[in-house]
Amino acid sequence: MGRDSAEPLFRFDKATIARYVSGDAGFALQGTEPIVTDLNWSLASGQNWAIVGPSGSGKTTLAETLLGRHRLRAGELTWPRLERQSQELGKPIWPSEVLAMVGFREDSRLFSYRELYYQQRFEFAEEAKAPTVAAFLTFGHQAGEKAIAAIAEKLHIAHLLEQTFLTLSNGETRRARIGRALLQKPELLMLDDPLVGLDVASRADLERILGQLIEDGAAILLLTGPKSVPSWITHVLELQPGATPVQQPAASWRKAATVLSTNGGSEDTDLGGFQAASGKASQAQQALSSAPEVIGLEKVTVKMGSRLILDDVSWTVKQGERWALSGPNGSGKTTLLSLLCGDHPQAYCNTVRLFGKQRGTGETIWEIKQRVGLVSPELHLYFSEPLSAWDTAATGFFDVLTRRAVSAEQAAIIVELFEDFGLTAFKNRPLAQLSTGQQRLVFFIRALVKRPPLLLLDEPFQALDRASLEQARRYLDEKLKPEQTLVFVTHVSEDLPACVTRKIRLEVGKVVEMI
Numbered sequence: 039m040g041r042d043s044a045e046p047l048f049r050f051d052k053a054t055i056a057r058y059v060s061g062d063a064g065f066a067l068q069g070t071e072p073i074v075t076d077l078n079w080s081l082a083s084g085q086n087w088a089i090v091g092p093s094g095s096g097k098t099t100l101a102e103t104l105l106g107r108h109r110l111r112a113g114e115l116t117w118p119r120l121e122r123q124s125q126e127l128g129k130p131i132w133p134s135e136v137l138a139m140v141g142f143r144e145d146s147r148l149f150s151y152r153e154l155y156y157q158q159r160f161e162f163a164e165e166a167k168a169p170t171v172a173a174f175l176t177f178g179h180q181a182g183e184k185a186i187a188a189i190a191e192k193l194h195i196a197h198l199l200e201q202t203f204l205t206l207s208n209g210e211t212r213r214a215r216i217g218r219a220l221l222q223k224p225e226l227l228m229l230d231d232p233l234v235g236l237d238v239a240s241r242a243d244l245e246r247i248l249g250q251l252i253e254d255g256a257a258i259l260l261l262t263g264p265k266s267v268p269s270w271i272t273h274v275l276e277l278q279p280g281a282t283p284v285q286q287p288a289a290s291w292r293k294a295a296t297v298l299s300t301n302g303g304s305e306d307t308d309l310g311g312f313q314a315a316s317g318k319a320s321q322a323q324q325a326l327s328s329a330p331e332v333i334g335l336e337k338v339t340v341k342m343g344s345r346l347i348l349d350d351v352s353w354t355v356k357q358g359e360r361w362a363l364s365g366p367n368g369s370g371k372t373t374l375l376s377l378l379c380g381d382h383p384q385a386y387c388n389t390v391r392l393f394g395k396q397r398g399t400g401e402t403i404w405e406i407k408q409r410v411g412l413v414s415p416e417l418h419l420y421f422s423e424p425l426s427a428w429d430t431a432a433t434g435f436f437d438v439l440t441r442r443a444v445s446a447e448q449a450a451i452i453v454e455l456f457e458d459f460g461l462t463a464f465k466n467r468p469l470a471q472l473s474t475g476q477q478r479l480v481f482f483i484r485a486l487v488k489r490p491p492l493l494l495l496d497e498p499f500q501a502l503d504r505a506s507l508e509q510a511r512r513y514l515d516e517k518l519k520p521e522q523t524l525v526f527v528t529h530v531s532e533d534l535p536a537c538v539t540r541k542i543r544l545e546v547g548k549v550v551e552m553i
Contacts, residue, residue, distance in 0.1 A: 046080035046082045048118075049118060053114065054113055055108055056073060057471070073096035076113075076282045081257070081259070087271065088261075088268075088288070089101070089274075093479075093501070093503045094279055094476055137224055137225070138224035138228065139228040140228070168205075169202070171198045173203075174214060178218065181223075195214055207372060208235040208416065209235055220256075228261070231474070232260070235415055236529070238529065245270075249268065274287075331393075333353060334394075335353045337351070338350070338352070339351075360539055362534055362538050363541075363542055363544070364527070370546075374544070375414070378492070379412050386398040410491075410492045410493075415497050418478070424469075425469050426467060430484060431455070435448050455487065459482075459506070461483075478502055491522060495524065497527055514526075515535045524537070526538055
């Protein structure tokens with residue numbers, strides 16, 4: 039990986055990158071849409087680039103172009119280093135042989151979410167349907183056991199090797215996928231927002247690990263937001279919709295006050311920026327103390343085999359309360375939410391009350407889901423049917439992952455929300471053709487459409503640019519009804535809506551703080 043060479047690995051000359059566009063709900067092909075224009079860019083030995091820009095600016099499209107997934111409408115893409123190596127070896131070397139990309143979704147011959155359903159990740163009896171972490175790391179390369187053990191240790195997933203890949207947390211999944219990519223020893227490792235969804239300690243650790251890999255000769259290309267450009271990045275390529283890409287040394291880019299002023303979202307593992315309720319907020323809490331119970335957990339314990347996931351958790355949430363649920367990766371947050379939205383079977387062997395009713399006393403999972411709106415990084419992965427943005431949002435009325443017809447009243451709600459979030463122009467676009475940030479907004483809308491009594495938002499602002507994030511946060515602050523209850527999960531203090539006045543924190547499955 040990272041062979042020294044005077045030639046660049048690739049070179050774009052006056053390139054315009056286009057992608058195919060489907061213009062209606064029937065996915066009829068309209069043609070191509072230019073995403074990145076007038077691109078002159080090359081990657082030389084010793085350089086590590088970050089591509090930054092808002093949602094929809096073309097970051098992922100540009101990286102996928104290197105993998106051959108999109109076409110050039112104009113200009114040229116050449117591979118000088120590979121051309122020389124091919125001549126020396128007497129056989130062609132294709133870009134796909136020397137590039138590895140880790141995005142948001144795993145979809146390979148070894149593991150695909152298309153073959154699974156969301157609740158399956160909590161049904162531990164079904165674990166055999168997915169590979170262990172060890173099998174996942176082994177697949178697709180020739181690395182030996184020592185190399186696999188070393189990369190697992192380096193990424194702090196050695197203790198997970200015998201666990202099923204399906205049951206990993208969001209952060210654990212990301213580290214496992216990066217580990218497998220590294221074991222392929224690519225000349226260039228492309229990482230799409232690798233720090234998203236990680237707590238601060240995990241972020242710092244992964245940044246350090248990637249920095250060490252660079253010292254060992256790796257070449258890395260990051261697709262990321264302006265707040266997440268590590269110190270070992272040497273150059274930055276900035277994309278803006280409709281504008282010519284701008285590139286400069288990272289040191290110069292970091293000094294640009296106009297860029298730094300648009301950052302935000304300070305990271306904090308314990309949400310230290312969160313302020314306990316006081317003044318008017320405290321008075322509001324006192325008023326809510328006599329409100330009906332929405333969530334009631336008493337000494338809840340969840341195990342996966344011999345591993346303790348939740349340990350003696352008790353928690354009461356009243357109607358209209360707004361809570362932050364915090365804790366490091368793997369602390370049990372996702373499992374806790376799965377109990378609340380009806381997805382976890384161990385709710386039936388614990389004291390879990392929802393809307394004042396004990397689980398297992400006659401209600402169906404669909405009756406629970408009808409009163410809950412959910413956003414989670416994992417749920418996003420299970421949408422495999424080719425749906426438009428509109429149809430994806432509409433599934434929120436029915437708590438399914440497939441297309442359903444909506445009433446005129448329901449359609450009006452979707453129209454209003456798409457207008458609120460500036461997505462009207464994309465409503466008939468296939469979900470897969472939207473940027474990751476645009477997709478996340480669609481899933482945020484999906485959680486809101488039925489105006490649910492309980493909103494469970496697990497990292498809802500992942501991959502959103504600053505403007506979209508503030509728009510979504512403002513919606514929660516200004517448009518939630520007083521009787522709607524909110525549980526908000528994030529590692530980023532500044533992501534929290536102002537309406538959040540309570541906090542519960544987990545560590546290793548136990549409640550360590552509640553205010």
